[in-house]
Amino acid sequence: MKTWREIAELTGFSGEALQELEETEKQARGNLSKDGNLQQILKNLTDPFCWEDARKGLKNLLQTDKKGMNMLLCMLTACGYTYEKYENLGISEEIFAETMKCFWRFVQEHQVSYGCYGFDRDFWTGRQLSLQLFRLGELEYEMCTQKEKKTIAVHIPSDADISSEKVQESLHQTREFFERYYPNYRQAPYTCESWLLSPALKDLLPPNSRILNFQALFEVDKVHWESDAVLEWVFQKRGNSLEELPEDTSLQRKMKAYLLDGGKVGEAFGYLKA
Structure with missing residues (x-):
């Protein structure tokens, strides 16, 4: 299973942000290791039916986490379990990396907004961890159910190139992706x-x-x-x-x-x- 650091490097973390994560791990290692339920909570973050409750349990466990770096560390660790699920399904490491780059993007956006590295999107990233949302080309696609009807929600990352050519490439890639890996969504409307x-x-x-x-x-x-x-x-x-x-x-x-x-x-x- 890949470590949080391997995941971080694969998804673009570098410099001060990576160092801050390493320092966070040193400070948190003792406290988190005492909780025997932690690994199960991290596994549950990768389950589409459990991740929201797991996130709440993790926030309760972490308690004081002012900038969200402990949560980020835990979610990057959970990415190791997500990586194994990608492998089992045969989904490429490239798609995994592009999807999980959301973590580094959110940390950078926090720095732009508040002047320091931090992570405040844990309410969102369970979708990526639990294989509900994938980045395919420039756009992200989330498998949803609205009024008992399957839909695919289109999300636009802040770094997306939404030129007509790039958007069409992404949509083409997406149709092939769902046809191959999630055929029960191949006819779902896009919202x-x-x-x-x-x-x-x-x-x-x-x-x-x-x-x-x-x-x-x-x-x-x-x-x-x-x-x-x-x-x-x-x-x-x-x-x-x-x-x-x-x-x-x-x-x-x-x-x-x-x-x-x-x-x-x-x-x-x-x-x-x-």
């Missing part, structure tokens, strides 16, 4: 819920923008105007006053002015067009 689908963006972006081209792939079903998702995904901030939002990109400048003028972006839910 997406994201600020990228907001109708408001048509007033903020040029007609040939990559975002609008991506948006055009979906038939919007619902719009949630009160969502503040753009504060995190566009401005890398949450809870700040609008006046303090950065203006480093043209989209940030246009969107900030739009929000200050009372406009709403929100997010929308839609289905991939046939």
Whole structure:
């Protein structure tokens, strides 16, 4: 079974973040090793039916974990069990690595938002650990059930290239993936819920923008105007006053002015067009 460090190196961790994880392990080793249930909790993180309860149990076990690095260490350790499941299914190490790079991406995003390395996405990464969500090309795909109907939710990582060519490559790869490994999902409709689908963006972006081209792939079903998702995904901030939002990109400048003028972006839910 691969160690947490092997997983970390495979998925891009380096420098100060890797050193911080090593220091976290030294400090936590004694306390965590005393709990005989830890390994079972880590295994349960890789079970689609158990991971949420396992995460709660782990948070209770860790108690004080201010920056989330102990949780990150535990989840990277659990990745060893996930790696074995990939091997048993015959899914490539490349897909494993691309999927689990979410951990390093989230740590980097924490550093951008708060000025230090940390991990606060444990509420999300059980999906990757339990083989419910895979990164295939530029996009991520999650097997879901909505009203007893199988669906595949499309997620857009913050580092994704959503040019038309890359998106089509990803969708093609995904259809082959589910046909081969999860054939009971091969006919499932694709859904997406994201600020990228907001109708408001048509007033903020040029007609040939990559975002609008991506948006055009979906038939919007619902719009949630009160969502503040753009504060995190566009401005890398949450809870700040609008006046303090950065203006480093043209989209940030246009969107900030739009929000200050009372406009709403929100997010929308839609289905991939046939």
